Amino acid sequence: MTKQTAPTPPLAVHDLTLDISTPQGKVRILEDVAFEVRPGEIVGIVGESGSGKSMTALSVLRILPAGARIVGGRIEFEGVDLATLSSGRMRRIRGRRIAMVFQDHMTTLDPVISIGAQIEEAYRIHHPRVPRAKAREKMVETLELVGVPDAADRSKQYPHQWSGGMRQRAVIAMALINDPDLIIADEPTTALDVTIQAEILAVLRELRDRRSLAIMLITHDMGVIADMADRIVVMKEGKVVEMAEAHALFSSPEHPYTRKLLDAVPQPSDATPERGRVEEAEPAALQVSDLVVEYHRSWRRQGVRAVDGVSFSVPAGQVLGLVGESGSGKSTIGKAIVGLAPITAGSIRVGDVELKALRGGQARAARERFGMVFQDPASSLNPRMTIGECIAEPLVAHRRTMSRTARHARVVELLEQVQLPAAWTTRFPHELSGGQRQRVGIARALALDPELLIADEPTSALDVSVQAAVLEVFQDLQQRLGFSCLFISHDLAVVELLSENVVVLQQGQIVEEGNARSVLNDPQTEYARRLVDAAPFPDPARQRARHVTRITNV
Amino acid sequence: MTDHGHSPASTVDVAPTSQESSPDKLAWRRFLKNPVAVIGVLALLITVLASVLAPVISPYPPNAIDLGNVRQPPSADHLLGTDSTGRDVFSRLLAGGQISLMVGFLAALMAVAIGTLAGVVAGWFGGIVDGIISRIIDIMLSVPAVLVIIVLAGVIGPSVPMLVVVIAGLAWPTPARIARGVVLSLREEEFVQAARALGSRTGFIIFRHLVPGVLPPIVVSATLLVAEAVLLESSLSFLGAGVQPPESSWGNMLNEAQSLTVLSSMPWLWVPAGLMIAVTVLSAMAVGDGVRDAIDPRKNN
Known part of the structure; x- marks a missing residue:
């Protein structure tokens, strides 16, 4: 199946420049982008959202959005310039010689x-x-x-x-x-769990080896890049800022932006502030015992059991990590605490209040004792409300006697706590970046000085460097305000960074729990080990060593 | 918090560039940027003003019959001519505007208010509440509107308040269905879940989260309802179940145009009334589009 290695690289992009016309005028999206992909090589393109990495891929296939135009440069594919090719000939290349793997497997396939x-x-x-x-x-x-x-x-x-x-x-x-010569994979594993991601990446690697396929891999995940790429192109604001062999890039990044990207990745090894363990005598801020959550339960049929007999507790002032794949029930537990999922059996105590027994107004009033930070700040803030109104919502709900000026003062104070300018109260969520929006989400959750904060994947919708900043704000606040926190995440490195203890969930049941560091470095159960092994490290050498020991599913 | 001036986070934050301004002012500015909407507002204002000031500006009493001057073409004495009983068309147009506009806007407003509330409540609470409201909507939509009004007019007797209430009563299912559909998707949105999770009251969720989200499509349907109500009033008056002669409305002024001779050779009898209906309806739609865009803060750029 191996092809003859062509003397020229199948894809060579020279000085690609792309403009998009908007009502406000032309905006330069890509400027002088140049790189090449050789047969049997995986070239990784990394960058934050908005860096132009997806636009580069779309330019190669010439499936650009309306208004976008290639204004300079060449895209050479086996000696032909794709930038100027007729649309008829382009169509014969698209899908046949160059194929694309899209990010979202839900929308790429036709459901009918x-x-x-x-x-x-x-x-x-x-x-x-x-x-x-x-x-x-x-x-x-x-x-x-x-x-x-x-x-x-x-x-x-x-x-x-x-x-x-x-x-x-x-x-x-x-x-x-x-049988294309080049595959462009645009964030092919971003929508998947780590263990599934590892399998998919193994499939791509296998194909590269067996068919000497050239792969252009676009991702924001430094771990995936370290796992896969032979060469790496780092993009920022439409420009290539650094291009190097994978080993060289990770061991000695030259551009400050590359260094910033690499530093932002939570490193499992050198984190974990070893804090003195709090004595067990202290009352738990959150006590979950034998919790069962079932959906769609009625008198005639058995419900779907999302959480099946889970018990754990969060000591006051501590952070507990809750880890698992999608479908493990970790988000459902968070939802059950804040009242968005039914407590079928078992109990949830926050401080000395049993949540299961509460109904109606009492249940509503109990919610002032905990705040929740949601996964996607773009959808958890009402787009029609100003930042100030969003943050003030808990105050309106639970502090009815609070005057307008006192409320405003509190909102300003909260904005300062999450390090946003106080003048932003009249802004709307869409005017903020993802990281700024998530800080607003944190400010809202903290508005009532809760004893307990539930954070459901608060950074998984954010870019790495933004994630680092948000986590830092979060850690700083947690230490100063001393709230307890249930931190739900699929990202083991993030959990280890923040929490002393961790609970690992699988299919609604706890499979392992204990000190975060020891669970992640030395998992005792098979499932936890799979989870830890599947998470790619931002270090090509270490990643390669792991491939040897790993059993691929292909 | 001054010690956090140069936090690690500050490297990521770039302050948005737009200057400070209150959200309401921004909304108003967005509205003024839409020339069609502004023209619509002006046209509506002029129409409303002219109707309200009808007693002052009318050259003649609208119901004064002058059998010596029947079906006169427009002249200096009668700006828009006279009708088949010698009444001044211009004066009747102004007087008719009072009734037509009142019926149109009041009925649409009532229908939208009832419909939005019913739809939001049905969509939010779901279950049996939704079942009951949705079945009522289905029943209302299957009732032939004109027949009902004719029957009611026969029983209670035709009057303007009766018209407003009946038109609103028959028109609310349309906005209700729209509102219900939008709320069904809004209630799954994370910001609504967030509001529930932090303990907001149902009333707060409905009026601060759901209603603003429902408004854009509702505003559009409201402008269509104004048009529908004005036209329904016209057709009912035409059938004799609406505004009773000698009182005028734009609808019953069109009654004059029943014969081919009038249509072809005496356009002053029907063109002004038809034109006013069209202008009102078009302006209402333009204003509706403008309002819809203005209340969406995401439309700023």
């Missing part, structure tokens, strides 16, 4: 067409005269290649019947079916 038919379609577009049976054979073969078991039968199923990781394999199969 069977997966097999969708993959076959990708083939038949470029091979119109091939008989159906042949196309089908090719489809099954490709699905097997990306590690789908029982491909012939399962391909008759529809996307909702496949899991996220399987769907992403289908998307990769769709890109592969025409």
Whole structure:
């Protein structure tokens, strides 16, 4: 299957410059972007959101959004300039020679067409005269290649019947079916759990090795980049700021921006402030015992059990990490505490209040004792309310006698605590960046000086460098204000950075718990070990060593 | 908090550039930037003012019959001519405006208020509340409006308040359905979940989170309702179940245009009334679009 290595790189981008026209005039999105991808090579493009990395990918395939125009430079693909190619010839390259793997496996697949038919379609577009049976054979073969078991039968199923990781394999199969020379993967694993991510990355690596495929991998995750890339292109504000071999980049980054990106990654090894353990005598801020949460339960049918007999406690003034994959029930526990999920059995005590017994107004009043920070600040703040109104909402709900001026004073104080300018009270959420919005979310959660804060993946929607800043604000506040916190996350490094103790969940049950550092460095159970192993390290050498020991699923 | 002046976080923060201004002022500025909406407001203002000031500016009493001057074309004496009983068309247009505008706007406003509330309540509470409200909506939508009004007019007797109430009573299901649909998706939004999680009262959630989110599509449907109400008033008056002669409304002025001769050779009898209906409806729609964009803070740039 190995191709002859072409003398020229399949893809060479020279001085690519791209403008987008907006009502306010032209905006330069890319400026003089240059890099190349050789056969059998994985080139990683990293950068924060807005750095132009996705636009670079879209330019190569010429599927740019309306208003965007390539104004300079060349995109050479096997000697042809894609930037000036006619749209007819471009169409023959797209999908056939260069294929794309998109980020979101939920929206990339059509929910009403069977997966097999969708993959076959990708083939038949470029091979119109091939008989159906042949196309089908090719489809099954490709699905097997990306590690789908029982491909012939399962391909008759529809996307909702496949899991996220399987769907992403289908998307990769769709890109592969025409034997392209170059695959552009735009954040191919961002929507997946770490363990699934590890499998998908292994699939891509395998393909590269077996078919000497060239892969252009776009991601914001330094761990994934360290895991995969041979060479790395670092982008910032539409420009390439650094380009180097993976080893060189990670061991001696030259550009200050690259250093900043690398420093922002939470490092599992040199974190964990070793604090003196608080005596057990102190009353727990949060006590969860034998908690069961079931959805859709009615008198005629058994509900779906999201949480199944979970017990843990958060000592006053401490941070407890709650880790697990999606579907492990970790978010459901947070929701049950704040009253967004039903407590089917067991108990939740905050301080000395039993939440399960509370109804109506009492339950509402109890909520002033804890604050919640949500995952996505873009959707957890009402776009029609000003920042000031958002932060004041808990005050309006629980401090009815508070005067308008006192409320404003408190909002200003909170804004200062999360290090945002006090004058921003009249701004709207969309005028803020993601990190700033999440600080507003934290300010809102702290408005009533809660004893307990529940943070549900508060930084997973943010860029790494922004995440670092937000975590720092969070840590600083936690130490100064001394609230207890239940920190829910899938990111083990973040949890280790913040919390003394950690609870690992799988399918609604606790599989392991204990000191964060020891659980993450020396997991006792198989599941916890898988979780720890799957999280890629931002260090290519270490990552490569782990590949050898890891059993790939392909 | 001064010791946090040069925190690590400050490297990421770049202050937004727009100058300080209150949200209301910004909304007003967004509205003024839309020329069509501004023209709409001006046109509506002039229409309303002219109708309100009708007794002062009317050259003749609107119901004064002058059988010596029947169906006169426009002249210096009668700006828009006279109708088949010699009444001054211009004076009747002004007087008719009072009734048509009142019926149109009041009915639309009532329908929107009832509909929004019913829809939001149905969407928010769900379950049996939603079931009951939704079935009522279905029933209302299946009732033939014109027939109901004719029956009611026969039973209670035709009057302007009756028209307003009945039109509103029949029109509210449309905004209610829209509001319900929007609330069904809004209630799953994280900011609404956040409001519940932090303990906000139901009333606060409905009026601060849900209603503002529901308003944009509702405003658009409200402008359509104004149009519908004005036209419904016209057709009811035409059928004799609406505004009773000799009182004038734009709708019953169109009654004059029943014969082909009038249509083809005496346009002054029907063009002014038709034009006023069209101008009112178009202005209301333009204003509605402007308001919808103005109340969305994301439309700033």
